[in-house]
Amino acid sequence: GAVVSQHPSRVICKSGTSVKIECRSLDFQATTMFWYRQFPKQSLMLMATSNEGSKATYEQGVEKDKFLINHASLTLSTLTVTSAHPEDSSFYICSAPQGSWPGNTIYFGEGSWLTVV
Amino acid sequence: GIQVEQSPPDLILQEGANSTLRCNFSDSVNNLQWFHQNPWGQLINLFYIPSGTKQNGRLSATTVATERYSLLYISSSQTTDSGVYFCAVDPRSGGYQKVTFGTGTKLQVIP
Numbered sequence: 001g002a003v004v005s006q007h008p009s010r011v012i013c014k015s016g017t018s019v020k021i022e023c024r025s026l027d028f029q030a031t032t033m034f035w036y037r038q039f040p041k042q043s044l045m046l047m048a049t050s051n052e053g054s055k056a057t058y059e060q061g062v063e064k065d066k067f068l069i070n071h072a073s074l075t076l077s078t079l080t081v082t083s084a085h086p087e088d089s090s091f092y093i094c095s096a097p098q099g100s101w102p103g104n105t106i107y108f109g110e111g112s113w114l115t116v117v
Numbered sequence: 118g119i120q121v122e123q124s125p126p127d128l129i130l131q132e133g134a135n136s137t138l139r140c141n142f143s144d145s146v147n148n149l150q151w152f153h154q155n156p157w158g159q160l161i162n163l164f165y166i167p168s169g170t171k172q173n174g175r176l177s178a179t180t181v182a183t184e185r186y187s188l189l190y191i192s193s194s195q196t197t198d199s200g201v202y203f204c205a206v207d208p209r210s211g212g213y214q215k216v217t218f219g220t221g222t223k224l225q226v227i228p
Contacts, residue, residue: 034216038158043203044218091158095216105165106150106207106216111158 004096006109021079021112023094029074030096038091050077084116119144119208121219129225130194138189138222140204148207149180151189155200194226
């Protein structure tokens with residue numbers, strides 16, 4: 001079946017550096033992907049919508065300059081956390097819909113744990 | 118935007134017990150999913166259930182779209198059922214596929 005893969009699953013970076021997380025749809029094309037963030041013991045919050053070939057759409061309160069999203073191909077979206085700080089430590093997860101909305105299926109990646117030290 | 122509330126927020130069960138988790142949403146939805154998030158953070162899709170009832174082994178789910186709620190039933194609970202259960206809805210308004218997650222129910226099954 002359809003699979004969405006994220007990499008890396010865990011990453012530790014130093015404060016002030018940037019880190020990139022990849023989200024791939026393995027056997028289907030996704031013109032749109034979604035990035036979520038989950039703080040400890042909280043629910044998942046939509047950060048942004050990644051659009052293939054155009055700019056991402058960010059949710060209110062999400063810093064677009066800090067969380068750079070690039071959707072360069074129909075199977076790959078990347079989230080780059082720039083100048084990371086400890087407060088950016090979180091669980092990040094992506095999703096990709098397969099098929100035509102509104103009856104399609106949404107697949108989620110495995111998630112990526114980011115720790116900024 | 119759409120509000121998705123789950124209850125109870127926390128639940129402790131003795132192994133073998135049954136439970137019902139509830140998800141209330143504030144607006145019409147195209148789809149509703151139930152997920153189990155394991156201790157490693159991985160989201161496991163349990164059901165796609167915009168309406169009606171589905172069963173998969175010890176789990177079953179019912180969504181009453183007209184009354185804007187969904188229920189997840191866990192029977193004969195096992196310790197491996199522990200984790201956080203989320204419902205997530207794809208609202209009919211507010212933008213393409215902006216799936217909104219509920220507040221979650223943290224389940225602990227003790228031996």
